[in-house]
Amino acid sequence: MRLSYSADIKIIQVPCTGRVDILHLLNAIEDGADGVYVAGCLEGECHYIEGNFKARRKVDHVKKILLELKIEPERVEMYNLSSAQGARFAQIANEVAEKIRALGPTPVRTPTVQKPTAP
Numbered sequence: 001m002r003l004s005y006s007a008d009i010k011i012i013q014v015p016c017t018g019r020v021d022i023l024h025l026l027n028a029i030e031d032g033a034d035g036v037y038v039a040g041c042l043e044g045e046c047h048y049i050e051g052n053f054k055a056r057r058k059v060d061h062v063k064k065i066l067l068e069l070k071i072e073p074e075r076v077e078m079y080n081l082s083s084a085q086g087a088r089f090a091q092i093a094n095e096v097a098e099k100i101r102a103l104g105p106t107p108v109r110t111p112t113v114q115k116p117t118a119p
Helices: 021-032 049-069 087-105
Strands: 038-041 076-080
Touching: 021 038, 021 049, 038 049, 038 087, 049 076
Parallel strands: 038 076
Antiparallel strands: none
């Protein structure tokens, strides 16, 4: 089965979502990502016992930080699904991309500077 999801999505694989750090999420936003989502194991089914619970707490913490910075906390989300739910992964990817497009560009994105052209 070939999965189809928005080309705007960049996937970064980690051994466990518990390895995702708060700084990874914040740096992604700071570096210009309009939104970030974490896709982890189903609750209670983490191969590393509680990695997905740790990730959920980190995502919730980042949401609070964004709120304090007057940035929409909806720019960061977490979803739990199994590796057998490829179609659901693609559906979530498309829903997240649509939601982020509706929010617009991140307010911390620095405008790109155009290089002067030679005469």
